[in-house]
Amino acid sequence: MTGRRPRPQAPTSRRPHPPAGDAPSPPTAESALQERRQPREPVRAFLALGSNLGDRRAYLRQAVGRLPDVVGVSHTYETDPVGGPPGQGAYLNCVVELRTTRTARELLTAAQAAEAAAARVRMERWGPRTLDVDVLLVGEETIDEPDLVVPHPRMWERGFVLVPLADLAPELVIGRLTSELARGVRPAGKL
Ligand code: GSY
Numbered sequence: 001m002t003g004r005r006p007r008p009q010a011p012t013s014r015r016p017h018p019p020a021g022d023a024p025s026p027p028t029a030e031s032a033l034q035e036r037r038q039p040r041e042p043v044r045a046f047l048a049l050g051s052n053l054g055d056r057r058a059y060l061r062q063a064v065g066r067l068p069d070v071v072g073v074s075h076t077y078e079t080d081p082v083g084g085p086p087g088q089g090a091y092l093n094c095v096v097e098l099r100t101t102r103t104a105r106e107l108l109t110a111a112q113a114a115e116a117a118a119a120r121v122r123m124e125r126w127g128p129r130t131l132d133v134d135v136l137l138v139g140e141e142t143i144d145e146p147d148l149v150v151p152h153p154r155m156w157e158r159g160f161v162l163v164p165l166a167d168l169a170p171e172l173v174i175g176r177l178t179s180e181l182a183r184g185v186r187p188a189g190k191l
Pocket of ligand 1: 051093127
């Protein structure tokens, strides 16, 4: 008995990273099928929604109706824009909770379909938009690919994500949501 404690486990990825030095191999049709065949336990997942163009509440409502496996919706919040060109209008933000067997990649596809349905036109990277849907957390899954990083890399710095997330999962934001982050985030009622 050495008295040494076991080291904490790193979060697991559903698709393990290849050994260092190997180039990641893209999923083949067969490996994707194989992955889908595995029965999966449903996990808790969270997506962040924001709109600052047009009928913002209607865009958020429509998106919530289109997303799969939704089991909870936070209150909405009117929030000062973070980043982007000066003079943008305020955002309306909320967070939804899913109970789902879908992977982060499948949820990204669903998020993009909801954005497309809101006739979103990507004019400038941080510019105003009818709808933005970000995948925040999908159970314990981690993924780090050019178009998708989960857990979302900036979520812990964003009051417009943490305040609505606290409505659904206060245990996740405790100790992370400072009054400075919450500044500029105003309750705007139920969706
Ligand atoms: O990253 C989501 C889009 N977005 C937002 C947002 O949803 N809310 C606020 N307040 N600022 C934002 N800047 C960007 S980009």
